[in-house]
Amino acid sequence: MANVDVLIVGGGPTGMALALELSMQDVSYRIIDKAPVRSDKSRALVVQARTLELLNRHGTAKKLLSRGFELHGANLYTNKREAGTVSLDGLDMADTEFPFPLCVPQQETEHFLDECLAKYDKSIERPVIAKAITQDGAGVTVKLENERTGLSETLRVRYVVGCDGAHSSVRHAGRFRFEGAPYPQTFILGDFHVSDSSLPRDRLLLCFGSATLAMFPLKEGKWRLVTIHDGSKELQAHGTVLMDEQPTVDEFRALFAEMAPPGAGTLHDPTWLAKYHLHHRVADQYRDGRLFVAGDASNIHSPAGGQGMNTGMQDAFNLGWKLGRVLRGEARDALLDTYDAERRPVGQNVVDTTDRMFSYATWQNPVWRMCRNLLLPWVLPWLTNSAKRRAAGLRYISELTINYRGSSVVxxxxxxxxxxxxxxxxxxxxxxxxxxxxxxxxxxxxxxxxxxxxxxxxxxxxxxxxxxxxxxxxxxxxxxxxxxxxxxxxxxxxxxxxxxxxxxxxxxxxxxxxxxxxxxxxxxxxxxxxxxxxxxxxxxxxxxxx
Missing domain, CATH: 3.40.30.120 (Glutaredoxin)
Structure with missing residues (x-):
């Protein structure tokens, strides 16, 4: 029976961040992922300032900066007319080396993490799944199976950390409740090449009208387009949102023509089209004995605000040093309880905040939509004319204001x-x-x-x-x-x-x-x-x- 201190289940950004922390702490571990290869899709697009600061401890974050570009603000439109702009330039952000959100596709972030981990001579084992996870007072026994070779092995570890997403096998193996509900809306996205466009490429574009369209700039002249479909009637009728039909290029072109501002250009050659359904849920605890959950295994929510991947990676940064200290005998086991005490309130706050942001942007009530579109050009300039308010908003969204005041270990x-x-x-x-x-x-x-x-x-x-x-x-x-x-x-x-x-x-x-x-x-x-x-x-x- 093989033995290591920690098994990390899930090789996405959260699992990789934890692997980096455990490598720094000189803790023995293995990291597995069920996927045979990494996804080549863009997925999460924003790395926030606090995440960049913490990544910088493992290798220059400037290498990641070169793979994306800084976002300098947002433009908001109602019925194709500019309602206002939010500038992130010239703000009082002198206490961070990264005073901006970084727009970079997730596959590039993962490549960067792979390179950082390679410095420790570590990599992810693929395609490996945890078939059975059983904990006792002294450790955890895990049955692993390599889906490529069919070979199985039994692993004995001190702790298991589930970084394996919304359907986490680690969470299911423990006494965790995943409390929350589904969103009635369906998220629809497409990554498109856009030609003949005069739109600014250093900012997010939010377009409101009869629908909602968010546009994120990508490299190579591409844009990420995100919209939503109100599935509340389907949810009431079927108990779920029907997901059979995939979005088409023609549907996106019609939406783009209706919602995008003048000079938007022409959509062509999509590299990714997807339709997905999300929930807003938080685990009732982040620790069950020798099992931990982090990232999407512990909380899931709307992508509004670009918080999800960043929150998961910061879960890992919080847990990694505590595991190292306990495993070396430098601290009591109770230190690991502070992972739940410090990080679960952060996860709950992210779920609550993104819910409010998402509801504001996507509620389909026609009266609300008319009022929003009518008032936004008047309210937005008042909200954003203060550099102090803009800086406070940037600090919040960049996760620089997260603190653990009141924790038993501060x-x-x-x-x-x-x-x-x-x-x-x-x-x-x-x-x-x-x-x-x-x-x-x-x-x-x-x-x-x-x-x-x-x-x-x-x-x-x-x-x-x-x-x-x-x-x-x-x-x-x-x-x-x-x-x-x-x-x-x-x-x-x-x-x-x-x-x-x-x-x-x-x-x-x-x-x-x-x-x-x-x-x-x-x-x-x-x-x-x-x-x-x-x-x-x-x-x-x-x-x-x-």
């Missing part, structure tokens, strides 16, 4: 009142090394370990190098898996440390006085406080929770 020291709290995302910024190189803070906080940022403070009384050494000596007595980064004000310096350019990071973290930030391996703040509360950090780290 802490804000008493007396600290800065803008960042325990559980918040690690805000990025520029630092200068002693050799004069400019680096990004997040790039320093990579690898399997936690990092401790020691801020010298600004103004009168900043810490000196020898004072830093005293705090580090205290730390060394209680912990051996934290890397320390000293950050001085721009006006100060320190051997082997970093200078804060223009004091931006001190301000970003509220460090007018000397302070510290403990950074988790998933680039979230584990603990934050003033230096005079350093003993609270030591107590937190010695509590066995982190």
């Amino acid at each position: 802490y804000t020291a008493g007396g600290f009142s800065g803008p960042v709290e325990g559980g918040d995302r690690l805000r990025d910024g520029k630092l200068r090394s002693a050799s004069g190189d400019v680096v990004m803070l997040q790039s320093l906080c990579d690898g399997p370990s936690s990092h401790l940022l020691l801020f010298a403070g600004v103004g009168q009384g900043p810490l000196r190098s020898e004072e830093f050494a005293g705090f580090e000596a205290k730390l060394s007595k209680t912990d051996n898996h934290v890397k320390v980064i000293r950050i001085f004000n721009a006006a100060t310096d320190g051997e082997g440390a970093y200078s804060d350019l223009d004091g931006q990071l001190h301000a970003r973290y509220g460090m007018a006085s000397p302070g510290y930030v403990l950074v988790r391996p998933d680039a979230y703040v584990g603990c934050i406080g003033n230096m005079d509360a350093f003993d609270e950090l030591l107590s937190f780290m010695g509590s066995g929770k982190f």
